Amino acid sequence: MQPALRIFWDIALWRRSPRDLPASWTLLLATAGGYVLLSIVQSLLIFGPTLAVERGLADLLLTALVFGGCLVVRRRGNRTLQTLTAVLATGTVISLPMLVLMLVAQALGTDGPLALVIQFGLLPLQVWLLLVLGRIVRLALDTPLLTGMAVAMTYLVLNYLLLVELPRAVVS
Numbered sequence: 001m002q003p004a005l006r007i008f009w010d011i012a013l014w015r016r017s018p019r020d021l022p023a024s025w026t027l028l029l030a031t032a033g034g035y036v037l038l039s040i041v042q043s044l045l046i047f048g049p050t051l052a053v054e055r056g057l058a059d060l061l062l063t064a065l066v067f068g069g070c071l072v073v074r075r076r077g078n079r080t081l082q083t084l085t086a087v088l089a090t091g092t093v094i095s096l097p098m099l100v101l102m103l104v105a106q107a108l109g110t111d112g113p114l115a116l117v118i119q120f121g122l123l124p125l126q127v128w129l130l131l132v133l134g135r136i137v138r139l140a141l142d143t144p145l146l147t148g149m150a151v152a153m154t155y156l157v158l159n160y161l162l163l164v165e166l167p168r169a170v171v172s
Contacts, residue, residue: 008089012132017139018079018086028085035088036060038095043163045102055163062162063087066155067137074141083140087133094129098122130156 004027010016021027040056047055067087071080105118130152138148 004089008086008093011086011136012090012093012128014132014135018082018136019139021082021085023081024085025081028081028088031085031088031092032060035063035092038092038099042095042099042102045099045106047167051167055167058162059159060088062159063091063155066151066158067140070137070151071140074143076141079140083136086136090132090136091129094125094132098125101125 004021007016007020011018036056039059040052043052043055064084067084068080071077071083101118101121105115108115108118130149133152133155134145134149137151138145141147
């Protein structure tokens with residue numbers, strides 16, 4: 001597992017690509033498990049216990065549908081295991097420091113100026129995630145980086161709508 005973790009980190013730093021990952025269902029499932037767990041923890045921190053598990057599972061499903069769907073549309077289905085593993089793994093790797101910042105901000109209280117500064121610290125991490133996802137899509141689909149960024153941005157907007165706005169509409 002340690003070599004896979006190094007590859008995940010290297011993909012997040014643009015030093016390697018999803019091609020360097022083994023096409024393994026076991027690795028994909030392990031990565032998906034970590035991704036869902038982290039997504040649930042983030043949902044608990046942001047929204048509280050209401051629908052946290054459902055949000056985590058919906059996040060995983062949306063991620064698989066968007067990136068897997070792109071591969072199927074472009075007839076690159078043979079790259080699905082490696083691409084989804086890379087997307088989930090880098091999402092998890094980059095979300096870990098986000099989670100730490102969220103915990104620190106919560107411990108300081110949401111109204112303090114220091115908590116606001118810490119919240120702004122999340123922005124570079126979110127931009128990094130967007131760039132990494134765009135690059136993964138570019139490599140998986142053999143398209144320009146601009147196309148990869150468009151897919152990644154669309155995914156993040158859909159993710160926001162699914163995880164934030166849809167539950168608000170359902171609860172109201």
